[in-house]
Amino acid sequence: DSGVTQTPKHLITATGQRVTLRCSPRSGDLSVYWYQQSLDQGLQFLIQYYNGEERAKGNILERFSAQQFPDLHSELNLSSLELGDSALYFCASSVTGSTGELFFGEGSRLTVL
Amino acid sequence: GESVGLHLPTLSVQEGDNSIINCAYSNSASDYFIWYKQESGKGPQFIIDIRSNMDKRQGQRVTVLLNKTVKHLSLQIAATQPGDSAVYFCAENPGTYKYIFGTGTRLKVLA
Numbered sequence: 001d002s003g004v005t006q007t008p009k010h011l012i013t014a015t016g017q018r019v020t021l022r023c024s025p026r027s028g029d030l031s032v033y034w035y036q037q038s039l040d041q042g043l044q045f046l047i048q049y050y051n052g053e054e055r056a057k058g059n060i061l062e063r064f065s066a067q068q069f070p071d072l073h074s075e076l077n078l079s080s081l082e083l084g085d086s087a088l089y090f091c092a093s094s095v096t097g098s099t100g101e102l103f104f105g106e107g108s109r110l111t112v113l
Numbered sequence: 114g115e116s117v118g119l120h121l122p123t124l125s126v127q128e129g130d131n132s133i134i135n136c137a138y139s140n141s142a143s144d145y146f147i148w149y150k151q152e153s154g155k156g157p158q159f160i161i162d163i164r165s166n167m168d169k170r171q172g173q174r175v176t177v178l179l180n181k182t183v184k185h186l187s188l189q190i191a192a193t194q195p196g197d198s199a200v201y202f203c204a205e206n207p208g209t210y211k212y213i214f215g216t217g218t219r220l221k222v223l224a
Contacts, residue, residue, distance in 0.1 A: 002156065033212070041121075043157070043202065043214040056210040090156055099145050102204075102212055104156035 003027065006091050006105035014113055018079040021108045025072055025093030031055070032074040033092040033102060034066055043090065049074055050096075081112045121200060123219040132190040136203035136215045141184060143205035147212070148177055148188045151200045160188070160201075190220075198222045 003026035013019055025032050034046040045058035049068035060066075063081075068074040078085060088109050092102040126132045138146065144165040149157035163170045163177045163186075170177050176189040186203050203215045 002158075004156075035214075042216045045211050045213065048210055050210070058211060092156075099206060101147065101159045101162060102157075104149075104158070106156045 002103040002105065004091060004093050004103050004105035006089075006108050008108055009106065010109045010111075012111045012113065013081060015081055015083060017081050017112075018077065019081065019110065021076040021078070021089050021091075021110075023074045023076070023091030023093075023105060025074070025091075026103050029093035029095050029103070030072065031094045031096060032068055032072070033094070034060075034074070034076050035090040035092065037088040037090060037107070039087075046076070078110070081110075083112050086110055086112045121217050121219045123221060125221045125223055126193050127223050128193060128195060130193055132188075132193045132197070132220055134188045134190075134201050134218045134220065136186040136188075136218075138184050138186060138203065138205040138215070139213065140205060140207035141181075143207040143213075145206040146177070146179065146186055147204045147206075148175075148186075149202045149204060149214075150197075151202065151217075153199075157202060193220075193222050195222050195224065 005024040007022045031050045033048045035043040037043050046060040047066050048056040052068050063079050066076045088107040090107045092104045094102050147162045148160040151157045161172045161177050174191045178187045200217045200219050202217045204212045
């Protein structure tokens with residue numbers, strides 16, 4: 001158990017809909033990362049937050065947004081969903097966000113029908 | 114570019130043999146590297162890390178080698194066991210607050 005909690009574990013929805021994925025980092029970790037993993041592919045970096053502020057952005061679509069709240073949990077919002085958005089979405093946390101190990105949650109599997 | 118999506122290369126090894134998984138990283142400014150193991154349906158798990166001021170680092174049954182000249186990392190697993198079957202990713206940190214993951218290699222351990 002990495003200490004990173006992601007909900008929901010599984011989500012099935014329809015095209016055009018909007019979903020919110022939630023992540024609670026490890027206790028004491030200030031930084032949260034979001035990654036997308038499509039079937040049998042690598043981890044695509046989406047976005048990183050540190051202590052509530054956006055710090056780095058990757059290949060995140062405009063339909064996607066995220067935020068980190070004062071209690072350090074984070075949410076990833078995916079809107080106008082398309083079939084191609086079906087993937088595993090991972091949250092990871094680290095103490096500083098600049099170096100050191102990333103601790104990953106178990107992921108949220110999104111299926112768009 | 115970052116983390117290219119490709120079909121995963123597969124390495125098949127006999128149980129008890131040593132495994133070597135390779136990774137080419139992209140950014141010469143990267144100064145920190147991690148190997149992760151991902152089992153089916155689970156999140157990536159940390160295996161071992163190495164900083165750019167080192168060439169080699171050993172853990173329990175695992176060794177990471179870093180060749181900065183050719184931007185190459187390798188993960189060696191000694192006496193490979195069935196429980197080592199997973200996808201292995203290398204990740205680099207180029208100091209831009211984001212960790213860039215490699216494509217991944219699927220390790221299959223044959224009994």
